[in-house]
Amino acid sequence: MLKCLAACALAAALCFCGGALIKGYYMYRAAIEEVCLEDKVSAIQAKENYTAFDQLPEIYVDAVLSVEDHRFYSHPGIDVIAIARAAFNDIRAGAFVEGGSTVTQQLAKNLYFTQEKELERKVAEMFLAFDLERSYSKNEILELYVNTIYFGNGYYCVGDASQGYFGKEPEDMTDYESTLLAGVPNAPSCYAPTVSPRLAAQRQAQVVARMVKCGYFTEERAHETLAAEIDW
Template identity: 65%
Template sequence: MRILKRLLVRIILLIVAAGILCGSVVAVLGYLMYRDALKEQSLEDKVAEVQADPSYTPLADLPEIYLDAVVAVEDHRFEQHCGIDIIAIARAAWNNIKSWSLREGGSTITQQLAKNLYFTQERSFIRKAAEVFMAFRLEQTYSKDEILELYVNSIYFGDGYYCVRDASAGYFGKEPADMTDDEATLLAGIPNAPSVYSLTANPDLAAQRQQYVLQQMVKYGYLGEEEAAAILQN
């Protein structure tokens, strides 16, 4: 019995050691990917490139309900974390282990911005590590408002629309500031899966996603249940 216990302890220690070693390798390779990305183009130059787009829209020109909807559905701890959400990452890691896949990423708004600015959509641990390093750099360099502003001006909304202004104009024929509450909450749900929730391709699925957005807004205190129900009735 003692021999079996010792063998079990050794196996566990070997697994832990292997996990630490693999994690260290991934972290180093991720850092190198992050470093190389900045060597190719500095963060300041990349941000200036996004801001130079004629469709770039400041936060002041966006409806508050739209911004609240984005934070509620994409990263409700956005104001509290330093670039990564440990709770979300742990939940995603557990779900990935159960499914033996990289189905979930637990990405914050800052991490998604880092990916949009520098990296591909490839799902790999190394790319994820590089994304984390870039997220920390973004949080050190820019304010939360600046990060959120860059995010909504660099995400894909389907149908060839790569920022909130183009999406609002393309889907609703109006400037973002003129969106109704219904349109704003509908638009906030699309970037999660643009090809799935595109308003031209799958309006019914987009409407289902909007219901989830509103549920999250109620859950995190951005809207009351009656307010959310009223938006859906419009």
């Protein structure tokens, strides 16, 4: 009896996943047929405050990758390890509590899709992530990503955020400013420094701790960075 129930559950799960895969593929096809990827990218690059990769401080890049996608330069657009971990946590919680999305998948979402956590949309993201990885270099993908994320206060790219929060170009950001800004997109309504300096500082501390864990910072440099607090 138990074996029969297990077999039925497995069959139902496979049917559900197969249906989501098909629907996700058609969602992906509909999206790129409406506006091709090259046109989407060109529109982003035409932004007034678009920031090129070589204008980003190395510390800012390291901070973003530490908290968003530390295997970015080694995966093909999706991170199987992160997806498996997220799936396990989601199943345990009985809800979508962890995404497992790479920077490439997040860029795909920002270019074409809504923020709703639907399985079909996640599948469509994966197809688009593969397209992005085939068409653009890793640095170009990361460059596009930081020019399409929301930083709070109406700032929708790193250039606007750097100017708005610090009054300077991204390339001139200090280690303190870089690590602070890298933490904001996770929850801009909470972590924007002009909304809550306390929560922004707590998030920044998490970013710096991840940088230490990922090998980008020593403990000493982490302490020095966080000690350089500025007034808001």
